[in-house]
Amino acid sequence: MTTSSAPEIVPIRLGDRSYEIVISSGQLANIGDLVRGWCAGRGISLGGRRTALVVTDEHVVEPHGQRVNEALAQAGWICDLVVLPAGEGTKCQGQAGLLWDRLIALQADRNALVVAVGGGVIGDLAGFAAATYARGVPFVQVPTTLLSQVDSSVGGKVGINHPRAKNMIGAFHQPLGVCIDTDLLTTLPDREYRAGLAEVVKYGVILDAGFFERLEAQIAGLRDRDATVLREVVAHSCRLKASVTEQDEFERTGIRAALNYGHTFAHAFEALVGYGELLHGEAVSIGMVCASRLAERLGRIDAEVTRRQIALLDALHLPTRVPASPQLDNPRILDKMRLDKKTVGGSLRFVLPSRLGAVELVAGVPPELVAAVLDDSR
Numbered sequence: 001m002t003t004s005s006a007p008e009i010v011p012i013r014l015g016d017r018s019y020e021i022v023i024s025s026g027q028l029a030n031i032g033d034l035v036r037g038w039c040a041g042r043g044i045s046l047g048g049r050r051t052a053l054v055v056t057d058e059h060v061v062e063p064h065g066q067r068v069n070e071a072l073a074q075a076g077w078i079c080d081l082v083v084l085p086a087g088e089g090t091k092c093q094g095q096a097g098l099l100w101d102r103l104i105a106l107q108a109d110r111n112a113l114v115v116a117v118g119g120g121v122i123g124d125l126a127g128f129a130a131a132t133y134a135r136g137v138p139f140v141q142v143p144t145t146l147l148s149q150v151d152s153s154v155g156g157k158v159g160i161n162h163p164r165a166k167n168m169i170g171a172f173h174q175p176l177g178v179c180i181d182t183d184l185l186t187t188l189p190d191r192e193y194r195a196g197l198a199e200v201v202k203y204g205v206i207l208d209a210g211f212f213e214r215l216e217a218q219i220a221g222l223r224d225r226d227a228t229v230l231r232e233v234v235a236h237s238c239r240l241k242a243s244v245t246e247q248d249e250f251e252r253t254g255i256r257a258a259l260n261y262g263h264t265f266a267h268a269f270e271a272l273v274g275y276g277e278l279l280h281g282e283a284v285s286i287g288m289v290c291a292s293r294l295a296e297r298l299g300r301i302d303a304e305v306t307r308r309q310i311a312l313l314d315a316l317h318l319p320t321r322v323p324a325s326p327q328l329d330n331p332r333i334l335d336k337m338r339l340d341k342k343t344v345g346g347s348l349r350f351v352l353p354s355r356l357g358a359v360e361l362v363a364g365v366p367p368e369l370v371a372a373v374l375d376d377s378r
């Protein structure tokens, strides 16, 4: 559904790397003017020969990738549109190399734009190419999945996978701006859409009980992808992630670790069943329930906090139980968790709620307790 209300603007304040996220419904056609304004604000030349590499994937190119390409061409950029295969496998060294090749062929200079039109895979990969080409060129994000609109396009983390380690090769490279049009979500498959909602619920649990309550009250609108509800929910999620990023841009103080609520469990589930079997957001949904139960067992919260999360996730048709897979036995899950980035010296660490809207990093969690929680969650 297209509405013409004024866009919401979420500023990200990071000194000379500050930028804005513009959230609208149905205003993608204005992206040429938007990007011109961002360039002017940063002193990026709008005269002479201007180039842009527009990166998208095979599911997104029609119509979204093409529309962005045409709008930028109309606004005076010499554009090259690159259409990559969809899926996590594209976030690799080979595809990053292909983008560098295309930038060279385009004779891109330091003012050239790299524009990502796609989900987190395209955003992370194109952002990595932008971070590395000519030691960093301006980067614009046009996220097209709910997950990328509320999470991966905010915060400046870009990168690719190593064959043996996900997201291991990367950089912090803040974009010039992020252009979110919630209407792009109308073509997103249901399962991908729901997976994005898990990260939205996460923001409520870790940072904002009032937001969690609004989600509880807006279940129908969320399920129906109502444009007004989506604009509000996407904008507020961006605001919350922006506040965390502003406090801990380079993941040094531990504040940004709060965003990993449910993720220690989720990463283990995803790695064991194989990426793609369980979508990231689905794994996060189950992981949050496990983490919340763990907090209960440690006496940090009462059962009501877990019950409300399960009720909301269920209502949004997200999974809340550990799937019955032979890969997902307790010893294997615990082994994977010990390999997670958040473990130190083999001791298990988790981001756990202390109430709805607040979390803490808790170290030294006994493995028996984790196993018990997994058993409760099957």
Ligand SMILES: NC(=O)c1ccc[n+]([C@@H]2O[C@H](COP(=O)([O-])OP(=O)(O)OC[C@H]3O[C@@H](n4cnc5c(N)ncnc54)[C@H](O)[C@@H]3O)[C@@H](O)[C@H]2O)c1
Pocket: 057, 058, 059, 060, 086, 087, 088, 091, 118, 119, 120, 121, 122, 124, 144, 145, 147, 148, 151, 152, 153, 154, 155, 156, 157, 158, 167, 184, 185, 186, 187, 188, 189, 192, 280
């Ligand atoms: N940089 C960060 O801070 C950060 C944060 C979270 C996740 N990530 C990364 O994001 C990636 C996952 O992102 P994702 O969930 O967006 O996955 P994705 O980019 O693979 O997109 C999911 C699927 O939806 C399709 N699609 C995208 N937009 C569409 C649309 N509007 N209509 C129809 N189909 C569409 C894609 O082609 C793909 O098949 C992972 O690689 C993850 O590591 C990064």
Ligand SMILES: [Zn+2]
Pocket: 199, 263, 280, 284
């Ligand atoms: Zn996540």
